[in-house]
Amino acid sequence: MTTSAPEPLLALSDVNTFYGQAQVHFDLSINVGRGHIVCLLGGNASGKSTTMKIILGLVKPRSGEVTFDGTSLLGLSTPQIVRRGIASVPEARRLFADMSVRENILMGAFVRNDRTEVAQDLDKMLALFPKLGQRLSQRAGSLSGGEQQMVAMARALMSRPRMIVMDEPTMGLSPLYVDRVLELIRTINQEGVSVFMVEQNASLALEIAHEAYVLQTGKIVLSGSARALKDDPRIRDAYLGGSEAA
Amino acid sequence: MSSWLDYTINGLIVGNVYALVAVGLALIFGVSRLINFAQGSIYLVGAYIGWVAVVQLHTPLPLTIIVVAVAAALVGLIIERFGLRPLQNSVRIAPLLATIGISFVLDQLVMLTFSPNPRALPSQLPDVRFQVGGGTIGPLDLLIAGVGLTSALLLFVFLRYSKLGWAVRATAQDRDAAMQMGVDVNRVNQAVFGIAAALGGVSGMLVGMYYNQIDTAMSLQATLKGVVAEVVGGAGNVPGAIIGSLLLGLVESYGVAVFGTSYRNLFAFLLLVVVLVLRPNGLFASARQAPPEPLTGTFIAPSRPVRIPRWALLVATGIFAVLPLFPVSFYVLQTLINAWLLGMLALSLTLVAGTIGQVSLGHAALLAIGAYTSALLSLNLSVPVGLAIIGGGLMSAALGTALISPSFRLRGHYVSIATLAIGEIVSLVILNWESVTRGPIGISGIPPLALFGYELVSPISIYWFSFIVMVVLALLQGRLLGSHLGRSFRAIRDDDVAARAYGLSLNRYKSLAFIFGGFAAGVSGGIAAHLYSYINHETFNTQQSILALTVVILGGLGNVVGAILGAVALVGLPEVFRVAAEYRILIYGIVLLLLVRFRPQGLLGTM
Numbered sequence: 001m002t003t004s005a006p007e008p009l010l011a012l013s014d015v016n017t018f019y020g021q022a023q024v025h026f027d028l029s030i031n032v033g034r035g036h037i038v039c040l041l042g043g044n045a046s047g048k049s050t051t052m053k054i055i056l057g058l059v060k061p062r063s064g065e066v067t068f069d070g071t072s073l074l075g076l077s078t079p080q081i082v083r084r085g086i087a088s089v090p091e092a093r094r095l096f097a098d099m100s101v102r103e104n105i106l107m108g109a110f111v112r113n114d115r116t117e118v119a120q121d122l123d124k125m126l127a128l129f130p131k132l133g134q135r136l137s138q139r140a141g142s143l144s145g146g147e148q149q150m151v152a153m154a155r156a157l158m159s160r161p162r163m164i165v166m167d168e169p170t171m172g173l174s175p176l177y178v179d180r181v182l183e184l185i186r187t188i189n190q191e192g193v194s195v196f197m198v199e200q201n202a203s204l205a206l207e208i209a210h211e212a213y214v215l216q217t218g219k220i221v222l223s224g225s226a227r228a229l230k231d232d233p234r235i236r237d238a239y240l241g242g243s244e245a246a
Numbered sequence: 247m248s249s250w251l252d253y254t255i256n257g258l259i260v261g262n263v264y265a266l267v268a269v270g271l272a273l274i275f276g277v278s279r280l281i282n283f284a285q286g287s288i289y290l291v292g293a294y295i296g297w298v299a300v301v302q303l304h305t306p307l308p309l310t311i312i313v314v315a316v317a318a319a320l321v322g323l324i325i326e327r328f329g330l331r332p333l334q335n336s337v338r339i340a341p342l343l344a345t346i347g348i349s350f351v352l353d354q355l356v357m358l359t360f361s362p363n364p365r366a367l368p369s370q371l372p373d374v375r376f377q378v379g380g381g382t383i384g385p386l387d388l389l390i391a392g393v394g395l396t397s398a399l400l401l402f403v404f405l406r407y408s409k410l411g412w413a414v415r416a417t418a419q420d421r422d423a424a425m426q427m428g429v430d431v432n433r434v435n436q437a438v439f440g441i442a443a444a445l446g447g448v449s450g451m452l453v454g455m456y457y458n459q460i461d462t463a464m465s466l467q468a469t470l471k472g473v474v475a476e477v478v479g480g481a482g483n484v485p486g487a488i489i490g491s492l493l494l495g496l497v498e499s500y501g502v503a504v505f506g507t508s509y510r511n512l513f514a515f516l517l518l519v520v521v522l523v524l525r526p527n528g529l530f531a532s533a534r535q536a537p538p539e540p541l542t543g544t545f546i547a548p549s550r551p552v553r554i555p556r557w558a559l560l561v562a563t564g565i566f567a568v569l570p571l572f573p574v575s576f577y578v579l580q581t582l583i584n585a586w587l588l589g590m591l592a593l594s595l596t597l598v599a600g601t602i603g604q605v606s607l608g609h610a611a612l613l614a615i616g617a618y619t620s621a622l623l624s625l626n627l628s629v630p631v632g633l634a635i636i637g638g639g640l641m642s643a644a645l646g647t648a649l650i651s652p653s654f655r656l657r658g659h660y661v662s663i664a665t666l667a668i669g670e671i672v673s674l675v676i677l678n679w680e681s682v683t684r685g686p687i688g689i690s691g692i693p694p695l696a697l698f699g700y701e702l703v704s705p706i707s708i709y710w711f712s713f714i715v716m717v718v719l720a721l722l723q724g725r726l727l728g729s730h731l732g733r734s735f736r737a738i739r740d741d742d743v744a745a746r747a748y749g750l751s752l753n754r755y756k757s758l759a760f761i762f763g764g765f766a767a768g769v770s771g772g773i774a775a776h777l778y779s780y781i782n783h784e785t786f787n788t789q790q791s792i793l794a795l796t797v798v799i800l801g802g803l804g805n806v807v808g809a810i811l812g813a814v815a816l817v818g819l820p821e822v823f824r825v826a827a828e829y830r831i832l833i834y835g836i837v838l839l840l841l842v843r844f845r846p847q848g849l850l851g852t853m
Contacts, residue, residue: 056426082428094423096416107416110409111428159428 009034009163009194015064017050024050026219037195039205042215048198049091052167056088057081083111087161091168093152097141101132104140104151108158125154146177166197182208206230251381253503259387261495262394266449267472268487270442276418276482277438281659283345284325285446286469287352292318292447293454294356297367307370311448318447319440326439332843339605342659343842346792350835357462369455390452397445398488410437473663474518480528512674515667522664523652551805551851570706579705585817586712590770592797592809593719594763600804602759603739604661608669609794614786616642616768617775621692631696635772642768647760654756669791676783688782695776712773719766724806735759796838802848
């Protein structure tokens with residue numbers, strides 16, 4: 001097909017979200033193309049994490065539309081959305097701290113019923129994240145932050161998602177792990193999984209993203225290809241504005 | 247003469263029974279951070295289903311166990327689906343209140359169906375005892391131990407190896423993250439309630455067989471013991487709940503061995519209070535701080551209270567003041583006197599639970615302290631009744647505050663558990679401290695109400711006396727709420743961390759609230775003692791604490807006029823509609839449930 005604008009995998013259009021009286025999103029529109037890495041940048045309290053929650057059905061918008069592969073996600077529960085093929089790496093990883101690393105990774109395959117293939121996928125994860133091999137029977141809560149991030153990513157991949165949404169995947173990690181995580185996101189993406197990630201660290205995120213959006217107090221103030229945005233002086237301005245508002 | 251081994255065996259068996267209840271509570275708390283006060287009612291239902299199966303259907307024992315487990319599980323599923331799931335997005339205290347309402351309804355339904363008289367529940371097992379060391383053990387002991395161990399093993403396998411079991415554990419650790427893995431938390435809740443109810447029901451049946459007696463009083467006792475065991479083991483911790491139960495069983499059994507049967511429950515509740523104060527996370531938790539509870543949103547949010555114009559209040563007060571001058575029946579006056587006494591208690595509770603946010607489930611203890619103090623002062627020391635009542639109020643304020651003060655550092659549900667336990671402790675101390683309280687005999691011949699040497703015997707004078715006392719207390723409380731102090735109370739309720747950050751000392755303000763509230767409740771209890779002329783340790787029971795809570799929620803938490811309106815409504819309406827006495831508690835339970843579900847802000851709105 002050679003249409004000029006192929007249908008995006010995930011589309012938020014004109015989303016308005018409220019927490020009580022306070023409006024969090026103002027006519028938010030975001031598209032995530034198939035096979036793309038799309039990054040949502042913004043400072044504190046810009047509405048980034050709420051965007052994640054909207055996609056996952058944890059928060060319902062007051063108006064607007066959210067579609068995944070052409071069908072609406074509004075009105076679906078979080079588990080139903082997960083079954084449609086969206087996996088998540090939540091903010092601060094949110095592992096099941098008292099369960100073992102193996103159990104955590106396998107929890108990612110909760111929606112699947114093909115046991116043998118799940119077992120194969122677990123081996124695949126251990127190949128992708130070799131460090132986790134020695135940690136399998138350890139309590140997830142006892143791992144370092146970077147290792148926990150690996151578990152969270154492995155856990156998300158185990159559902160064989162079509163898209164992964166990540167909330168600040170590099171937050172609180174050592175520089176070594178930051179590079180490793182970004183590299184892994186690229187690897188995951190090359191295997192055909194679309195990625196939507198929320199980040200504060202603009203320069204890092206724009207290294208790997210195809211497109212990016214800049215969110216400031218609930219409004220998209222800038223969007224375009226990552227390459228173009230990287231050189232855009234307004235990125236820095238948007239950032240400073242966002243930080244001041246926080 | 248029983249040997250120590252016998253007491254140990256008895257403790258472990260009873261502990262096993264507690265464990266069946268406590269494990270269910272722990273599962274539910276783990277998944278939904280809810281203390282299920284209806285657990286004991288399911289246990290009661292289990293016992294009576296067992297009775298029907300054994301005595302009327304003559305089922306063999308294995309079948310009886312299965313019937314009880316399945317039927318109890320169904321009750322659990324119904325509670326979850328219709329009682330609790332609609333409250334998913336309400337404030338955190340709502341489901342707790344709902345389980346209290348559900349337990350009232352279930353207990354009363356059982357009582358109405360089977361009558362309150364105890365029944366025998368034969369165990370169908372041969373009555374032989376085997377010599378083991380210096381003690382003896384019977385087939386029923388072995389059955390209870392077997393059921394306990396089997397359940398623990400099945401539960402372990404379920405949680406460890408089944409998909410649903412994984413979902414339960416994941417949900418307990420991080421509900422949102424579990425949802426993001428595709429876990430349907432409603433199904434998890436269902437599973438957990440079903441399992442908890444099955445275990446609870448079987449436990450009730452086994453206890454009925456153990457004592458060969460079942461009655462409706464079992465319910466509250468089972469809930470209390472289960473909660474004690476669960477909190478001792480660490481809320482939400484399943485293995486902890488089992489160990490906590492065995493420990494509780496042993497502590498009780500040895501306590502009974504040393505001090506006698508009437509001390510059994512006292513040890514249980516003392517253990518609870520000690521654990522709550524020293525290690526609110528349970529004995530086996532590594533962290534000593536209280537389990538995380540959300541800082542805000544625990545409580546029913548202040549709504550826009552209904553504004554009642556001052557003239558309307560004056561007119562209403564005037565009408566009630568002159569009411570006895572008109573030809574109204576003695577019956578109406580009597581009903582309203584009860585309403586005024588309950589109104590005083592509600593004023594106290596609406597301040598403590600509504601304004602400063604400490605949902606007390608043991609408020610009847612304040613009545614009891616006031617009543618006993620006033621009665622004993624006037625009987626033993628010949629203090630004039632008017633002064634004795636004030637003495638009751640002061641004693642209630644002082645002692646009540648002192649008893650609750652170690653629990654000031656607790657939050658949310660834990661406050662409710664602690665106050666419930668303290669309420670029970672007060673009642674048990676009254677029962678056992680015979681030299682002062684005359685123990686189970688109670689105090690009779692309490693002098694009638696009197697003021698300045700004049701006895702108030704006519705209903706009209708009693709009416710005016712109680713009405714005026716209540717109005718004075720209400721006016722004082724209204725002033726209090728409008729002052730800087732009232733604002734500080736509300737700040738602590740809404741966000742205690744923020745309140746502390748602004749320099750408010752939580753202990754001081756909580757003490758002040760309990761002192762004021764304790765005085766009002768104590769005065770109410772004191773008046774009641776002189777009115778009834780006889781009181782005992784059961785005159786002021788947990789049912790009254792819950793009734794007061796229902797009154798307060800009905801009127802609107804924190805709302806002074808609402809508390810009085812709620813008291814008049816709950817005391818008056820059953821009289822107006824001539825509801826038979828045995829249906830009243832059922833109605834109170836239903837009112838509580840409907841309020842929590844449809845109008846948590848009450849009639850006049852929370853303040």
